[in-house]
Amino acid sequence: MPATYRVAIGPQKGRKVFTLQTIPPQPQPVLDNARVAKLNGFSLHAGVAAHAHQRKKLERLCRYIARPAIAEKRLSMTSTGKVRYELKTPFRNGTTHVIFEPLDFIARLAALVPKPRVNLTRFHGVFAPRRKMLLHFLHTVHPWT
Secondary structure (H helix, E strand, C coil): CCCCCECCCCCCCCCECEEEECCCCCCCCCCCCCCEEEECCEEEECCCCCCCCCHHHHHHHHHHHCCCCCCHHHEEECCCCCEEEECCCCCCCCEEEEEECHHHHHHHHHHHCCCCCCCCCCCCHHHCCCCCCHHHHHHHHCCCC
């Protein structure tokens, strides 16, 4: 399912964002790895791990996590004054570029900025902030002496 970009504000509100589809659509790949999930435009790869002594791997993982939301070198202005963003990998429907009105682009960037004092990592279950089972879990796995 390809992402559907919609304009949030301004005179074009509610309309789809203009996209360039420069390659033919690709069939949906079949994921056979149990540690990879793709759903509703999000992907999760749970097969990456770094041990404490693997400093280079840990640094690479941290750099990947801390990368900016967009790559400046793939961002440009069109001759009509619109913002063109080239996608790193084309969508399955062939979309290679997304073109925004400048105000719409700024609105999308602003939506990526987290609210002050809000954790970006959310924990659920045993590791949730208001967990009831954490102490029981800790005593079961590692009883305190």
